[in-house]
Amino acid sequence: GIQVEQSPPDLILQEGANSTLRCNFSDSVNNLQWFHQNPWGQLINLFYIPSGTKQNGRLSATTVATERYSLLYISSSQTTDSGVYFCAVVTSYDKVIFGPGTSLSVIP
Amino acid sequence: GAVVSQHPSRVICKSGTSVKIECRSLDFQATTMFWYRQFPKQSLMLMATSNEGSKATYEQGVEKDKFLINHASLTLSTLTVTSAHPEDSSFYICSARDAASGATDTQYFGPGTRLTVL
Numbered sequence: 181g182i183q184v185e186q187s188p189p190d191l192i193l194q195e196g197a198n199s200t201l202r203c204n205f206s207d208s209v210n211n212l213q214w215f216h217q218n219p220w221g222q223l224i225n226l227f228y229i230p231s232g233t234k235q236n237g238r239l240s241a242t243t244v245a246t247e248r249y250s251l252l253y254i255s256s257s258q259t260t261d262s263g264v265y266f267c268a269v270v271t272s273y274d275k276v277i278f279g280p281g282t283s284l285s286v287i288p
Numbered sequence: 289g290a291v292v293s294q295h296p297s298r299v300i301c302k303s304g305t306s307v308k309i310e311c312r313s314l315d316f317q318a319t320t321m322f323w324y325r326q327f328p329k330q331s332l333m334l335m336a337t338s339n340e341g342s343k344a345t346y347e348q349g350v351e352k353d354k355f356l357i358n359h360a361s362l363t364l365s366t367l368t369v370t371s372a373h374p375e376d377s378s379f380y381i382c383s384a385r386d387a388a389s390g391a392t393d394t395q396y397f398g399p400g401t402r403l404t405v406l
Contacts, residue, residue: 222399222400223400276322276395277334279331280331
């Protein structure tokens with residue numbers, strides 16, 4: 181099946197810093213989503229982005245489907261950005277496969 | 289936007305008892321719902337796909353007799369953990385696909401249910 185990898189696995193940032201999270205996937209997919217899981221476990225959808233670039237405030241994402249990767253950019257990070265960021269791909273079999281996540285800690 | 293709720297949000301039970309978790313799509317109809325399990329510090333793993341009016345499809349390694357799924361209406365799916373044991377303690381998350389959206393690959397996730405089996 182499709183393999184989804186994320187890097188880095190852990191990241192510590194000073195408040196105000198920028199960061200880039202990466203998601204690689206091993207086969208073509210129908211869709212790709214980025215999620216933020218907050219410390220209470222709630223999954224918050226950030227982007228549906230099968231290809232191209234999208235921006236939402238301090239966050240933006242780019243997916244290059246032909247090269248099978250996606251990037252999530254976080255600018256001017258805040259402590260509330262802490263949590264785990266997952267990318268998830270939707271396969272041609274209509275299943276969602278999650279990556280292992282990147283655990284982000286933003287310190288004041 | 290589309291909202292999915294789960295009930296309860298947290299449950300603690302004794303070993304050997306059964307626990308039912310509900311997943312509801314609040315403002316849309318969902319012909320398909322999905323159940324995931326997440327162990328601490330790990331990612332989400334798909335357990336089963338629940339289709340309204342038919343039997344659920346379970347992923348390899350998931351015991352269908354232990355994790356009973358019922359999708360009796362277009363807005364409700366239930367997961368029953370039967371004869372729960374401490375190793376079943378986990379965070380259970382459901383998602384639902386909006387049948388009317390036309391975007392068959394868009395899923396909306398519930399807030400999760402944290403199960404602790406003593």
